[in-house]
Amino acid sequence: MANLGTLLIFTVVPATLRWIYTRSAAGKAVTEHGSVVFPESKVVPLTRWATLVVFSVGTFLSWIYLRSLLATLIFAGFAILAAFSQRGGPIVINRDGVSGASVWGRRATISWSDVVSLEFNTGKL
Numbered sequence: 001m002a003n004l005g006t007l008l009i010f011t012v013v014p015a016t017l018r019w020i021y022t023r024s025a026a027g028k029a030v031t032e033h034g035s036v037v038f039p040e041s042k043v044v045p046l047t048r049w050a051t052l053v054v055f056s057v058g059t060f061l062s063w064i065y066l067r068s069l070l071a072t073l074i075f076a077g078f079a080i081l082a083a084f085s086q087r088g089g090p091i092v093i094n095r096d097g098v099s100g101a102s103v104w105g106r107r108a109t110i111s112w113s114d115v116v117s118l119e120f121n122t123g124k125l
Helices: 002-025 043-066 069-084
Strands: 030-032 035-038 091-094 097-101 107-111
Touching: 002 043, 043 069
Parallel strands: none
Antiparallel strands: 030 035, 035 091, 091 097, 097 107
């Protein structure tokens, strides 16, 4: 049974990450007021909420059935991280430079004088 769980983990996790990567790369840029806006992929909030639900259930099950404090704390920690993860916001390219939200919500801007090159990712590995 343990081998089946390991096989599932080694199969499902890479397949899920590949799906997230390809769906995120399929997003389209929008032109607004002389700026090119790259909105957040629809997969990101879906993944965020799914992570919150899975780790919350894991926290509950590990406390009730396993009675393992360590497992409960690990699951709870990941559930709290998922709950407090914030939306990144769109990436905007305009005449001032490239800007976007940092991890904690502050706007970060890179001026064109600091940019050496830009590369386009086609979403193909």
